[in-house]
Amino acid sequence: MMNIFGFRLSASSAIDMDKVDRTLFDKLCAEEPDARRCMSCGSCSATCPAGEFTGMSVRKVLHNLQRGKEREALKMVSSCMLCGKCNMVCPRGINTRHLILSVCRIYKTEESR
Amino acid sequence: MRDLYPSGFDSFILPFMIGMTFVLCWCGIGAVRVIAELDREDRKKFFLSFLNPKILGKNIRDWFCDCLFHVKLWKRNKLLGYMHSSIAFGWFMIIVIGHIEVFIYTPERIHRMWYPIFFRYFVAVTESTMKGSFFFFLMDFFLLMILSGIILAMVKRVRSRLFGMRRTTRASLTDLIGLYALWSIFPLRLLAEGFTADISGGSFLTKSLNMVLHSFMSDSMNALPVWWAYSIALGVFMCILPFSRYMHIPAEILLIPLRNAGIKLKHEDKGVARAELYSCPSCGVCIDTCPLSAVPANSRDATVYLNRQLKRHNEKRIDQISEKCMLCGKCSVVCPVGVEGDKIRIAHRSRKKYSIAHDYSLIDEGKFIGNMTEKRRVLYFMGCMTALTPAIRKAVTAIMDKAGEDYTIMDGDGGICCGRPMLVAGRKDAAMEMIEKNTKIIKSSGASVLLVNCPICYKIFKENYSLEGIEILHHTEFIDRLVSEGRIAIDRSETKYVYHDPCELGRGCGIYDQPRNVVAAAGTLVEADVNGKESICCGGSIGSLSLGFDKRKALTENALKHLTCGSPDAIVTACPLCKTTFNRYSDRPVADIAEVTAERLI
Numbered sequence: 001m002m003n004i005f006g007f008r009l010s011a012s013s014a015i016d017m018d019k020v021d022r023t024l025f026d027k028l029c030a031e032e033p034d035a036r037r038c039m040s041c042g043s044c045s046a047t048c049p050a051g052e053f054t055g056m057s058v059r060k061v062l063h064n065l066q067r068g069k070e071r072e073a074l075k076m077v078s079s080c081m082l083c084g085k086c087n088m089v090c091p092r093g094i095n096t097r098h099l100i101l102s103v104c105r106i107y108k109t110e111e112s113r
Numbered sequence: 114m115r116d117l118y119p120s121g122f123d124s125f126i127l128p129f130m131i132g133m134t135f136v137l138c139w140c141g142i143g144a145v146r147v148i149a150e151l152d153r154e155d156r157k158k159f160f161l162s163f164l165n166p167k168i169l170g171k172n173i174r175d176w177f178c179d180c181l182f183h184v185k186l187w188k189r190n191k192l193l194g195y196m197h198s199s200i201a202f203g204w205f206m207i208i209v210i211g212h213i214e215v216f217i218y219t220p221e222r223i224h225r226m227w228y229p230i231f232f233r234y235f236v237a238v239t240e241s242t243m244k245g246s247f248f249f250f251l252m253d254f255f256l257l258m259i260l261s262g263i264i265l266a267m268v269k270r271v272r273s274r275l276f277g278m279r280r281t282t283r284a285s286l287t288d289l290i291g292l293y294a295l296w297s298i299f300p301l302r303l304l305a306e307g308f309t310a311d312i313s314g315g316s317f318l319t320k321s322l323n324m325v326l327h328s329f330m331s332d333s334m335n336a337l338p339v340w341w342a343y344s345i346a347l348g349v350f351m352c353i354l355p356f357s358r359y360m361h362i363p364a365e366i367l368l369i370p371l372r373n374a375g376i377k378l379k380h381e382d383k384g385v386a387r388a389e390l391y392s393c394p395s396c397g398v399c400i401d402t403c404p405l406s407a408v409p410a411n412s413r414d415a416t417v418y419l420n421r422q423l424k425r426h427n428e429k430r431i432d433q434i435s436e437k438c439m440l441c442g443k444c445s446v447v448c449p450v451g452v453e454g455d456k457i458r459i460a461h462r463s464r465k466k467y468s469i470a471h472d473y474s475l476i477d478e479g480k481f482i483g484n485m486t487e488k489r490r491v492l493y494f495m496g497c498m499t500a501l502t503p504a505i506r507k508a509v510t511a512i513m514d515k516a517g518e519d520y521t522i523m524d525g526d527g528g529i530c531c532g533r534p535m536l537v538a539g540r541k542d543a544a545m546e547m548i549e550k551n552t553k554i555i556k557s558s559g560a561s562v563l564l565v566n567c568p569i570c571y572k573i574f575k576e577n578y579s580l581e582g583i584e585i586l587h588h589t590e591f592i593d594r595l596v597s598e599g600r601i602a603i604d605r606s607e608t609k610y611v612y613h614d615p616c617e618l619g620r621g622c623g624i625y626d627q628p629r630n631v632v633a634a635a636g637t638l639v640e641a642d643v644n645g646k647e648s649i650c651c652g653g654s655i656g657s658l659s660l661g662f663d664k665r666k667a668l669t670e671n672a673l674k675h676l677t678c679g680s681p682d683a684i685v686t687a688c689p690l691c692k693t694t695f696n697r698y699s700d701r702p703v704a705d706i707a708e709v710t711a712e713r714l715i
Contacts, residue, residue: 034661047500047501049497049500049527049528049529052527053476053477054475078469078470078471079471079472079473079475080471081473081476081529081530081532081534081543082534082535082538082540082543083497083498083530083534083655084497084498084534084655085497085498085500085501088498088653088693093661093662093663095659095660095662097658098436098658098659101467101538103469104467104468104469105467105468105469106468107468107469108468108469109468109469
C-alpha cells in the first residue's frame with residue numbers, strides 16, 4: 001500500500017540517547033581509554049581490507065557502540081582480520097587492534113547472551 | 114686403604130640423604146608428569162627418539178655441551194661461560210670421581226648413596242701410591258675449579274657488567290637461599306676434607322689447608338661439626354632446589370631430549386612448556402637482549418619474569434607480559450637453555466576467551482579467483498602492509514618487468530589478510546579460515562611461484578599453509594636469484610647502506626645472506642653493531658597487542674641508534690612494516706630492498 005507511489009516512509013532512525021544502555025561502552029572506555037580519542041577521520045575505514053566486503057570500519061564500530069547500535073557494530077567487528085592497517089594509519093595513534101579485541105571480549109552477541 | 118668406620122655410617126649424612134631423596138622423588142614425579150602431559154603421538158615420538166642413534170648422539174652431545182660446558186654462554190661471554198661451566202663440570206667430575214673411588218676401593222659399599230660424597234670421611238686411601246695420589250690430585254683440582262667459579266659468581270653479584278650483562282635478574286627469596294647454600298657447599302667441603310688430609314691423605318689444596326690451619330685442624334673434635342655443616346649445606350640446597358632457579362639443573366636434562374625429538378610447544382604450561390619453564394635458570398640474558406628493555410621499566414616484562422609469574426600462577430601479570438611482547442623471538446635465540454618465550458606467550462594468548470567470534474562469511478574469495486583468468490608463472494602477494502607502502506609494490510613490479518617475468522598480482526586492489534596477525538594474537542580458528550581462503554585463491558591461480566614481500570606473510574605461508582608444488586619466495590630471495598641468474602643487473606654506487614634484518618625474516622625464517630648479497634650489489638654494505646640473529650626489532654611489530662603508538666617511539670629510536678652506528682647513508686630493510694616504522698623517526702632515508710634495486714637497475 002505504501003509503495004504505490006514509488007517511495008515509502010521509513011521509520012525514524014533517530015536515537016534517543018537517554019534510552020541507550022551505556023554500561024558496556026563505559027566499561028570498554030575504562031579498559032581502552034583510546035576509544036574516546038577517536039576523531040572519526042575515517043582513515044581506518046579507508047584502509048580496512050574487510051571493509052570492502054562487510055563495511056567494517058573502526059570509526060563506525062565506535063559510533064555504533066556509543067549510540068547503542070550494538071548489533072551492527074558487533075557484526076562489523078566479527079569480520080576484522082586484525083591485520084593492523086588501521087593501527088598504522090590512525091593519526092591519533094589509537095591501538096585499534098587491542099580495542100577490537102577488547103570489544104570482542106566485553107560485548108556479547110544477542111544469541112550468546 | 115682402610116675403613117675408618119666399619120659401620121660405614123655416621124648420623125651427619127642425614128641432611129644430605131633427606132635432601133637427595135626429596136629432590137630425586139620430586140624430579141622423578143615431575144618428569145613423569147611432563148611426559149604424561151604430552152599428546153599420545155608426541156609421547157610415542159619422544160620414546161622412539163631414544164632408539165634413533167642420530168638423535169641419541171645429539172642428546173648426549175647436548176647434555177655435555179649445554180648442561181656441563183655451557184657452550185652458548187662461552188660464546189656470549191668468556192667469563193660468564195667459565196663461571197657456569199667450572200661449577201657445573203667441576204661438580205659433575207667430583208661426583209663421577211667419587212663414584213670411581215668407591216668402586217675401586219670399597220666396591221661392596223657402592224649402593225650407599227652417601228659414600229661417593231663423603232668418601233674421605235669414611236675411607237682412608239694412601240696417597241703414597243701413584244693411583245692414590247692421582248685421585249687426590251683430581252679431586253683437589255676440580256674442587257679448585259669450582260671454587261674459582263664460586264668466586265666469580267660472587268663478583269658477578271656486585272659487578273655484572275664484567276660478565277657482559279648490564280642487567281641481571283632480581284633474585285627471589287628461594288633463589289637467594291639456594292644461592293647461599295650453593296656458595297657454602299664447596300668451601301665447606303674443602304674445610305671438611307682438610308681435616309682428614311693428615312689421616313686419609315690429600316693433595317695440594319686439602320693438604321696445604323691442613324698445614325696452614327694446623328692448630329685448628331689437628332683437633333679432631335672440630336672435624337665432625339664441619340662435616341655436619343657440609344652435609345647440611347647440601348641438604349638445604351637440594352630441598353630448596355625445586356622451588357628455586359636451580360631447578361634448571363635437572364629440568365634441562367629432560368628438555369634436551371624433548372627438543373631433539375622435535376616435540377613442539379602446544380600448551381602454555383603443560384608438557385614441553387613446563388619443561389621449559391623449569392629449565393629457565395633465571396640467568397637474565399633475555400633482559401638485556403629484549404628490545405622492550407630500551408625503556409627500563411619494561412625490563413620486568415622479559416621472558417625470565419614471565420617464567421617466574423607462570424610458576425606463581427599470577428594470571429594478571431602473565432596476561433600483561435604476554436600481551437605486551439612484540440614476539441621478535443630474540444629471547445628464544447639467545448636463551449642458553451632454549452626457552453621459547455615467544456611461543457609460550459602465543460600459547461597463553463590463545464587461552465583467552467572472546468565472546469564475539471569471527472565471521473568471514475562475507476569475505477568472498479571468489480572475487481579474487483574471478484580476477485585471475487590467465488595462468489601466470491609468478492603470483493605476487495603484496496600483503497596488507499604493502500598496500501600502505503605503494504612504493505614497494507611499484508619497485509617489485511618494476512624489477513619483474515625488467516626481468517621479463519610473467520606475473521600477476523593477487524591482492525592489487527585489496528585482499529585477504531595472510532592470517533599471521535590473528536595467529537599471533539592467539540585466535541587460531543580465525544587465522545585458519547583466512548589461510549583456507551587464501552589457499553583456494555593461490556591454488557586456483559595455477560602459478561608455480563608465490564612471491565611475497567612482507568616477512569610476516571612469508572613466515573605464515575612457509576609454516577602454516579600447505580601449498581604443495583608452489584615455491585614460496587620472499588622478494589629478497591627472488592631478487593638475489595634474478596641477479597645471480599643475470600636476468601637483471603644492478604648499477605653499483607658508492608652509497609653506504611646498512612641492512613636491518615626484519616625479525617620474521619631473519620630469526621623467523623633464517624634468511625640472512627640473500628638480502629645482504631643484493632645490498633652489496635647496489636652499494637657498500639655496512640653492518641649494524643647487533644645484526645643477524647640478534648637484530649633489534651624496529652618497534653612496529655604486530656606481535657604486540659597492548660603496546661600503544663606512543664610507547665613504541667623509544668624502542669624504534671633505540672633500534673635506529675644501533676643500526677646507524679656505522680654511519681651509513683641509508684637504511685635498507687626488507688619489510689614494509691619496518692620501513693614505515695623507521696621512517697617516522699629516522700634521520701636518514703629508509704628504503705625497502707626492492708626500491709634500492711629498482712632505482713639502480715641497468
